[in-house]
Amino acid sequence: MSEYNMKYNKFAGIYWPQYPLQELSIRIKLKSKESILTLPKFEDYKYKSNEENLNILESNKIEEYIFQWQNKVFSYWEFQKYSDIYNCNTEMELKYHDMIKEINNYEHKKVFTYIHEDYHLPVPVGNKKRNVQSMVCLNDCFDRLDLEDVGDVSNSMRHLFRSEENLSSDEEQWMSMHIVLDSSEYEDSHLLYKEEHILVSLYHNVTYNYLIVTPNINDIEYNAYCIENQPEIEYGVEIEFGKESGSELVELLNNLLRKWEKKQKKLLSFVMPTLGRKKFFVTFEIVSAVDFDMDNLYVEFHIKIPDDLQCNGDLQGRTHTSKSLTTEEHHEWKYGHMVELELECATGIDPLPLKIYLEAISIDWWGRHRTEGYSYLPLTLEPGEHKRHLSCSRPEELDTVEANNRRFFVGGCHLIKDLDVLANPQLHNTNFRYVSTGSLSVRWRTITQSQSIGDHVYPSSPGASASAILTGADAVLRQYKKAKATLAAATRNLPDN
Structure with a gap:
């Protein structure tokens, strides 16, 4: 059972390095199963301490080899080949010849490397998603x-x-490196037969900056890897990714905590509106998008405020560009983009809804931006939490052939000049038709604060703080004192009876 586990315990690991790969350090440990049964001689250890004896035993049992990223180490047969300039034909082979000659007393290794320029094995092929x-x-x-x-x-x-070959696409760039054990047999410096065993392969995706390590990092003592065709040799893989990332993670979390505390302090600092005024605090979030045609999708928003409202906040902007997550049912794009608005108007007025226009836009492999769909949301300022799924539609020319050609070659054209046509389509003469596309998921929360002459209305949200209530009580008390003083002044000269 142990042999079975040793044979099938190799799995790949994926890492996102935070530092340049030049700081990468790869450590390979080799040991033989038979070395555990080898008994030390008493004469070799009788004059040393127990700690020294243990270190000697460990050093005899395990061989260590340390490599850097794209560090070229030659095997014995490579050393023989590249040492003779007549065996070097390509530019890379001549480069290796110069490397060997520049280093005095160069030592070839039993564990050596193939770097990216050697093209020892093909790099992974990106999983291209064709629409x-x-x-x-x-x-x-x-x-x-x-x-x-x-x-x-x-x-x-x-x-x-x-041909479809003229459709260029963004190719993912890869760099590879392989650490190999040389088990070849030699006789009088001549190669009898060549035998190599790849211990670990590293593939770096330069485009998205992640590293594939196969087999993954392991512990030689508890989960050693066996070498194929030579099961008597076991090995382990250790990788140091440069500087310790723990301190950087702590710093990042502290920065996030400070930003969160600053934002919470701003939200919790309750400021009463002036007399006769009412405030609305709206937090609007673009959550996700589903079932659009093209990938690399972002969402633009435009918000129109009624004339009777004063607004503080971003009224237009866009989300980040997102790649789709494919499920069994549909394609989904995640955003979580927040928009915060502070609105103010006079009390006694029911303001009209905010007009929010959303436009889903894709970016294709030629860098062209295409409108994938529009949506319109009349956002009423009712207190509480709300969530909506908005269906989207795309305007398209009446001539289908012309519309398809224009959309493919130049990304389409802007048929909507005024976004108000989405809110009031009956008031506009249009020479295009709408095609249903995907949908957008949004949610928002509204909090109301108001103070009118003669009475006080506390915040409508259930999360009002104690400081807010105390501030409101102070305002009512000031009004009471002012009314009492006015009444005393008016009745000062009146007789007691």
């Missing part, structure tokens, strides 16, 4: 494109229009 609908649209556009109308087109150009 089916965009490919159908592309084929439809090419089918409708008549090459006879563009003049004399050569056969090679016709092949270019028919």
Whole structure:
């Protein structure tokens, strides 16, 4: 059972390095199973302390090899090959020849490396997600494109229009490194047969900055890896990613805590509105998007405030660009973008709803921005928490062929000049039609504070603090004292009876 576990306990690990990979340190430990049964000689250890004897035993049992990222170490057969300049034909081989000659008494290693320039193994292939609908649209556009109308087109150009190879996409860039055990047999410095065993492979995705380590980091004492075809040799993999990340994590958490405390202090500092005024605090969040056609999606928002309201906050902006998460049912984009508004108006007025216009926009592999859908939300200032799922639609030209061609080649055109057409479509003459697309998920929370002459209305949210109530009580007490003083002044000269 132990042999079975040793054979199938190799799994890959993924890491996101916080520091340049030049600070990476890879440690390989080798040991033989038979070395555990080897008994030390009494004469070699009788004059040393117990601690020294234990260190000697450990050093005899485990061999250690330390490598840096893209550190080239030669095996014995590589050393023989590159030492002779007549065996070097390529530019890389000549470079290795110069490396060996520049280092005096260079020692080849039993455990050596293949770096990225050696191209020992192919790098991972990115999992390209092709949008089916965009490919159908592309084929439809090419089918409708008549090459006879563009003049004399050569056969090679016709092949270019028919081929999908001309559709360039963002290729993920990779760098690789392999640490290998040389088990080859030599006789009189001549190679009898070549045998190598890859101990660990490291693949760095330069585009997204993550590192794949296969097999993953392990403990040689409790989870040693066996070398294929040589199960009597076990090894372990240790990696140091540079500086300790614990202090940086603590600093990051402290910064987040300070920002959170500052924001909470601002929210909890209750300031009464002036007499005859009412305030609304709105926290609006764009949560997610689902079921749109294209990937790399972001959402723009435009907020129009009624004339009877004064506003403090961002009335337009956009979310970050998000890649979709694919589930069994649909594609989903996550945002969590927050917009905070502070509104004020006179008491006794029921303000009109805020007009919030949302536009989902995609970025394709040519850097073109396409409108994927519009949505409109009339946000009423009712206190409490609310959540809505907004269906989106995209304006499209009445000519389907022209609309598909324009959308594919130039990303479409802006058919909506005034966003008010989304709120009042009956008041506008449009020469386009709407196509249903995906949907947006939003939620918001509204808190109301007001103070009118003669009475006081406390905050409508259930989370009002004690300081808010005390401040309100002080305001009522001041009004009472003022009224009492006015009454005393008016009745000062009146007779007692």
